Amino acid sequence: MTLVEPFWSWDSRIAQLVSSQKYLSSFIMKRxxxxxxxxxxxxxxxxxxxxxxxxxVDFSKCTSIGTFKSNCKNLEVLIIHGCKYLSGNVREELIHASFPKLVELDVNGTDFDGTMASWNNCVGKRNEHQELKFY
Incomplete structure (x- = not known):
């Protein structure tokens, strides 16, 4: 599912649309x-x-990533590129999240206070031949 510049007044409609999907394997939101x-x-x-x-994406209305940080066991690619207004709580939750299958992480242009080394927690136990790509 890809959303490009959705109207901000449609926040609840977007959430309903996402909820109604049967098998959502990818979610892309641009702006x-x-x-x-x-x-x-x-x-x-x-x-x-x-x-x-x-x-x-503007994260000013997002206060928490809830159980998402621990339940997303099959996540392979996480891109939070050029986003703004991530609260300290959301940044902290993301840094301490567990994504055991993550192979690509891009937080370029997003303020994570230089804590990229902390993202090792996201990776979990990995196959020795599997390498995490940081961007």
Whole structure:
């Protein structure tokens, strides 16, 4: 599912649309606003999501990533590129999240206070031939 510059007034509609999907393996949002309602909708697909990509998204209305940080066991690609207004709580939750199948991480242009080394927690136990790509 890809959303490009959705209207900010459609936050609840976007969350409903995401919730209504049967098997969501990828979610891409370019611009727009990430809200707690959207995170809750994505949590419903934690088992099937393999790719999450936020590009230039406003996180000012997102206070937590909830259980999403521990239930997304099949996530392989996480891109939070050029996003703004990530609260300290959301950044902390992401840094301490567990994504055991993660192979690609891009937080370029997003303020994580230089804590890229802390992302090792996201990786979990990995196959020795599997390498995490940082961008």
């Amino acid at each position: 727009g606003k990430c809200t707690d309602a959207l995170i809750s909708a994505l949590e419903l697909h934690a088992d099937s999501l393999r790719l999450i990509h936020f590009r230039r």
